[in-house]
Amino acid sequence: MTSDKKSLRDAYGEILVELGSQDRSIVVLDADLSGSTRTSKFAKKYPERFFNMGIAEQDMISTAAGLAAVGKIPFASTFAVFASGRAWDQVRQSVCLSNMNVKIVASHGGITVGEDGPTHQALEDIALMRIMPNMTVIVPADAHETTSAMKTIVKTRGPVYLRTARDKLPVVTDEGFEFDIGKGSVVRDGPDAAIIACGYMVAKSLEAADLLAKDGIMAAVVNMSTIKPLDTGLVAKMAASTGAIVAAEEHSIIGGLGSAVAEAVCEVGPVPVIRVGMKKPVGQSGKPEQLLDHYGMNAISIADAVHKAVSMKKEPVSNAQS
Amino acid sequence: MKRIEDCEELAKIADELRIDILEMLHTAGSGHTGGSLSAIDILTALYFSKMNHKPGMENGAERDRFVLSKGHGAPALYVTLARCGYFDKSELASLRKLGSMLSGHPYSPSTPGVEVTTGSLGQGLSIANGMALGLKLDQSKSVIFCLMGDGETQEGQVWEAAMTSAHYKLDNLVAILDNNGLQIDGFVKDVMGIEPIGDKWRAFGWEVIEIDGHDMSALLGAIDKAVAVKGKPSLIWAHTVKGKGVSFMENKASYHGAAPTAKELEMAKKELNPA
Ligand SMILES: Cc1ncc(C[n+]2csc(CCOP(=O)(O)OP(=O)(O)O)c2C)c(N)n1
Numbered sequence: 001m002t003s004d005k006k007s008l009r010d011a012y013g014e015i016l017v018e019l020g021s022q023d024r025s026i027v028v029l030d031a032d033l034s035g036s037t038r039t040s041k042f043a044k045k046y047p048e049r050f051f052n053m054g055i056a057e058q059d060m061i062s063t064a065a066g067l068a069a070v071g072k073i074p075f076a077s078t079f080a081v082f083a084s085g086r087a088w089d090q091v092r093q094s095v096c097l098s099n100m101n102v103k104i105v106a107s108h109g110g111i112t113v114g115e116d117g118p119t120h121q122a123l124e125d126i127a128l129m130r131i132m133p134n135m136t137v138i139v140p141a142d143a144h145e146t147t148s149a150m151k152t153i154v155k156t157r158g159p160v161y162l163r164t165a166r167d168k169l170p171v172v173t174d175e176g177f178e179f180d181i182g183k184g185s186v187v188r189d190g191p192d193a194a195i196i197a198c199g200y201m202v203a204k205s206l207e208a209a210d211l212l213a214k215d216g217i218m219a220a221v222v223n224m225s226t227i228k229p230l231d232t233g234l235v236a237k238m239a240a241s242t243g244a245i246v247a248a249e250e251h252s253i254i255g256g257l258g259s260a261v262a263e264a265v266c267e268v269g270p271v272p273v274i275r276v277g278m279k280k281p282v283g284q285s286g287k288p289e290q291l292l293d294h295y296g297m298n299a300i301s302i303a304d305a306v307h308k309a310v311s312m313k314k315e316p317v318s319n320a321q322s
Numbered sequence: 323m324k325r326i327e328d329c330e331e332l333a334k335i336a337d338e339l340r341i342d343i344l345e346m347l348h349t350a351g352s353g354h355t356g357g358s359l360s361a362i363d364i365l366t367a368l369y370f371s372k373m374n375h376k377p378g379m380e381n382g383a384e385r386d387r388f389v390l391s392k393g394h395g396a397p398a399l400y401v402t403l404a405r406c407g408y409f410d411k412s413e414l415a416s417l418r419k420l421g422s423m424l425s426g427h428p429y430s431p432s433t434p435g436v437e438v439t440t441g442s443l444g445q446g447l448s449i450a451n452g453m454a455l456g457l458k459l460d461q462s463k464s465v466i467f468c469l470m471g472d473g474e475t476q477e478g479q480v481w482e483a484a485m486t487s488a489h490y491k492l493d494n495l496v497a498i499l500d501n502n503g504l505q506i507d508g509f510v511k512d513v514m515g516i517e518p519i520g521d522k523w524r525a526f527g528w529e530v531i532e533i534d535g536h537d538m539s540a541l542l543g544a545i546d547k548a549v550a551v552k553g554k555p556s557l558i559w560a561h562t563v564k565g566k567g568v569s570f571m572e573n574k575a576s577y578h579g580a581a582p583t584a585k586e587l588e589m590a591k592k593e594l595n596p597a
Contacts (some may be wrong), residue, residue, distance in 0.1 A: 051455060059482035063446045064418070066452020069438060071383070072450075072459070090479070092441040094449055143521070244418050 004171045006143035008164035009107045013038025015150045016075060016129040017045050023154065027067055029053055029076040031060050036166075037077035037107045061087040061102070065094035068101040073154060079113075080106035080122030080163055084129050092132060095159050099134045103215050105150075109139065109163035110250030111278060111295060111303060112200060112288035121283045122163075127255025129161040129229045136181060137161045137228040139249070141202035142171045145225055148179035163199070165250075167288055170203040172223065184231040186238075190218035193306045194238035194245050198224050198257050198264075201248035201276070204292070207299035212306055219306050221248075230260045236268040244309035245273045248302050250292075272312035274305040323369070323376045335405070336366040336538075337594050342401035342414060344590050346407060347581040350417040353426065356564040356577040358398040360502040361469060364560060365402045367541040368467055372549075377407045380434060381398030386464050387437050387453055391446020392471035392500065393427040394579075399436065400424050408435030423572035436580070444477025446470065447497060451486050454495040465549055468497045476514050481526070487555035488527025494554045496548040497528075500535065502564035504575050506550045523557045535560025567594055 007143040020026045020042055027049045034052060043050035053060040054207050057078055064074040076083070084091070084104035095102045106125065113121045129137050138153070138160060140146040146164060153160045172187060187202065188209055195205040205221045212219045221239060224231065239245055245265060247258035258275030278295055292298045326332055339362050347353040365388075369375070390399050397417070404411045409423065416422035423432045427441030437453075440446050450468035457464050474480065487495055498518070507513050516522070520530045526530040527552045533540040541560070549555035563579070565571030568590040570581075582590060 017516065027459070049459065054482075054489075056479075056482035056486070058445075058479045059448045059451075059486055062448030062479070062483070063452035064456070065438070066449035066454075067456045068452070069449065070453045070456035070460070072456045089442055090445060090448075094445050095437065098439040248574060 005168035006171055007168045008140060008143050008146045009038045010222070011143035011146040012105055012150065012164055013041040015147045016042045016295040017194065019150065019154050020046050022051065023073065025071060025073050026071045026154065027051065027074050029060050029064050029074060029080040031055055031057050031082065036079070039077045057086040058090045059080045061090035062094040065100045066100045073101060073103065075103045075105055077105045077107065079120060080109040080125045081120055081255045084122065084125035084161070088128055088202050096132045096134050099158050101157050103153055103162065104160065104161045105164065107164045109169055109285050110165060110199065111297065112165055112167050112250060114288040114291060117285040123252045123278045125163060125254070126227055126249070126251045126257065127259070128145055130255065131261065132159070134158055134226065136160045136226065138226050139198040140164070140225050141199060141209055141223045142169050142173055144171060144173045144175060144177050145179055148177055149225065151310045152179050153183055165200060169200050171194060172202050172206065179225065182226045182229045182231055184222045184224040184226070184234045186220060187223050188221040190220040192217045192219055192242060192244070193310050194220040194222060194242045195302060195306060196222045196224045196238065196245060196257070196261050197246060197248040199250050201250055201297065204297070204299050205248050205302055208302035208306065209267045210227065211299055211303045215236050217306060217310060224257060227257050232264045235261055235264045239265050239268060239271045243271045243313045244306070245271060246276060246302060246309050247273060248276040248297070250297055251277050272309045274309045276302050276305050324548070325372070326370045328540070331536045332366055332370060335370055336363045337567060338406065339366060339401045340594050341591055343397045345416065345580050346401065346414040347397055348584065348587045349415050349433050350419070350581060352581050353397055353418060354394040354579050355581060356504065356571060356574070357392060357395050357471060357500070357502065359566045359568065359571065360562040360564045361392070361395045361398045361500050363536050363541060364498055364500065365398050367538060367545060369402045369406055371542055372545045373467065377435065383460065383462060384464060387466050389438050389446045389450045389466065389468040390428055390440055390454055391468050392443065393440030396426065396428050399428060403435040406435070409433070433524045443471070443474040444479040444499055446550050447480055447483035448486070450495055450497070451483055451490070451492060454492040455490060458494060464494065466495045468495065470497060470499055471505070472499060472501045472503065472510050473513070474515060475499070475516050484523065484526040484528065491553050493552050493553045496545070496558065497555065498558040498560055500560060500562050502562040504564040504573065504578065506575065506578050520559060527557040529554055530559055531556060532559040533561070535562035535568055564579060569593060
């Protein structure tokens with residue numbers, strides 16, 4: 001990990017223009033947030049292929065489905081709360097049921113939206129999109145991965161929900177990193193526990209692993225950027241090799257990555273899974289880092305969760321009782 | 323498909339399709355009768371006279387497209403598609419049954435000729451807009467037709483979409499309003515009034531063409547007129563009768579979602595085919 005920080009939404013805006021120059025079937029829709037989501041770059045370069053739908057997210061999603069029905073590859077963008085919540089039925093009925101080739105790229109995921117407060121902090125979007133039929137759900141850890149994921153999803157048919165963040169995030173992958181749908185990557189190895197994270201929590205987990213190393217616990221860190229389909233093979237492998245799992249995400253602990261990991265672990269011979277994420281029902285305004293500290297989504301909270309998971313590990317079964 | 327211009331012949335086809343609708347719904351034992359009967363003349367005019375389409379052309383970019391936004395009118399669409407030859411008529415007997423290609427509401431992956439999945443009311447016009455935008459980019463001559471229920475226009479998304487069609491000057495889009503005055507809980511005017519209909523759509527930037535939706539020659543004329551409009555979308559405001567063609571079903575909310583019994587089917591057939 002470098003101390004470099006880069007913006008995921010900038011990366012999205014830039015790669016969208018690049019992909020748009022290669023493939024004329026790419027069209028982009030936004031709902032009056034094109035400056036924030038960075039689709040404005042595409043709008044400037046390819047105005048005839050950019051559709052501002054006004055503040056009408058439901059219409060935007062169904063319109064995207066119609067564009068896909070005539071062979072276009074629509075990218076629809078707005079804030080994560082609105083993309084996933086305001087238009088949930090449209091995502092289900094117009095897009096996902098018939099496996100339409102619509103890419104929803106939502107910015108401003110998670111609590112680090114910050115000052116805008118609870119109405120704008122998407123803490124349920126992963127859960128809402130994960131349950132959608134046919135939907136692929138991706139939460140890249142950094143700008144490189146965002147770019148690489150975009151190159152991959154444009155070539156893959158079917159609906160995708162890709163969540164970016166408002167803030168610049170530390171770069172945790174290499175420039176040449178290649179994203180693969182449904183494949184997690186081990187960014188740091190360790191035998192004692194595995195932290196499975198997505199988005200900004202990958203960087204926080206690497207910090208946590210440093211803290212843990214000082215206490216003699218060598219924790220692995222997995223960047224699980226595809227939440228659906230989940231890399232259950234990797235989850236099973238980490239569960240078997242470490243015996244203690246922590247899942248960390250900038251999302252409610254209900255229904256997101258933590259739930260997906262727990263579901264998977266339960267089916268392969270359970271080991272402890274501790275979820276790090278938003279445990280309170282509703283957030284509040286504040287600075288992003290203050291909010292992460294306040295709600296327990298920082299390196300210390302992750303390290304604490306690892307201690308707990310390690311302490312819960314089953315002792316090897318002894319044959320004392322007969 | 324061969325285009326039929328003779329209104330009497332078209333009206334006869336529509337009445338035969340009414341019998342197909344009633345038979346398939348009776349066999350299924352459930353489904354939407356009233357709104358299928360009010361819409362069948364409109365579908366007949368489109369599929370047998372005005373739309374450029376043919377089975378096997380499902381993936382042809384040049385075809386005109388039909389979006390059944392009022393998805394519960396699926397029976398009307400299915401009998402029409404079967405008669406056009408998109409699938410065998412024998413399939414109609416499998417409506418709503420396990421393993422059938424004909425689900426209760428249109429599901430595009432499973433039924434040849436069904437362009438989009440609908441059933442959650444209020445989404446079809448947006449989808450039709452997306453198709454119209456995409457086809458305009460391709461400089462296609464295809465026209466998109468979208469059929470909505472009057473009750474359906476209580477959905478807010480319809481008005482989002484109505485704004486979009488006008489904003490993007492989608493003159494390759496023709497919406498048709500099946501204005502039968504009824505929805506599930508009763509008369510539209512009692513449940514949630516939508517008047518003044520024409521003024522609303524005109525205020526949203528649409529060309530509005532008002533007709534009797536059971537008058538075949540009016541339908542053909544209105545479709546031609548709507549397709550010819552340039553620079554804005556058109557709405558064919560079709561006054562219809564829910565349950566049209568079967569006297570005891572006409573204007574009755576109770577036949578919205580009730581399939582005919584054996585006795586009702588017999589009575590209806592006598593009315594529709596007085597041989
Ligand atoms: C979003 C949504 N809400 C409710 C329903 C249930 N529903 C099915 S048909 C219908 C009434 C439709 O009335 P109208 O649009 O006037 O259709 P028609 O009378 O032509 O059958 C309702 C409420 C639905 N299918 N979708």
